[in-house]
Amino acid sequence: TQLLEQSPQFLSIQEGENLTVYCNSSSVFSSLQWYRQEPGEGPVLLVTVVTGGEVKKLKRLTFQFGDARKDSSLHITAAQPGDTGLYLCAGVSGGYNKLIFGAGTRLAVHP
């Protein structure tokens, strides 16, 4: 069974702080995706990482895929209240691109 574990589960920080969220698995995925989900909405794709060791940047967000393609991290620099939400990682699995999600990290950024 392929599982993704995210840590921490909850994170409450002040505006301007930096943070890192982790996504770990014992399985190898063909690619890994990060989503953000806000209350009352579905997950919205932030990034897809494919190659082991790959680093992608999206403004203040930096995503890294582990060399063995089993883990990933999301680093946010100078967090803002607009970054508040549920961050989900998802491994892409199987020939039909089934997504296996972690339980998510709920981030609250306070002004």
Added chain:
Amino acid sequence: ETGVTQSPTHLIKTRGQQVTLRCSSQSGHNTVSWYQQALGQGPQFIFQYYREEENGRGNFPPRFSGLQFPNYSSELNVNALELDDSALYLCASSLVDRHQETQYFGPGTRLLVL
């Protein structure tokens, strides 16, 4: 705004009843996946439909079934509802003809089973 819509937004049912949830995909998307997201959890894959045929299924019992129609709409049907079926149900559409296609999620239907 992903272009994927779901109806209804909220629904209350009682144990043993049947429910049909609807999803309208982005125009041209030939694949729809359904996910169940329990409170405090990440979404869990229920099944996927590709060109109106079931293309893969997660660890859900047969009382969860689906349909996909040629007009880019789809349905998730759940029979004999149980309390544990209370969750947010998400559909996601994609175009499976490119490498690494993106799945676009709808806002979900929140189902409460009493």
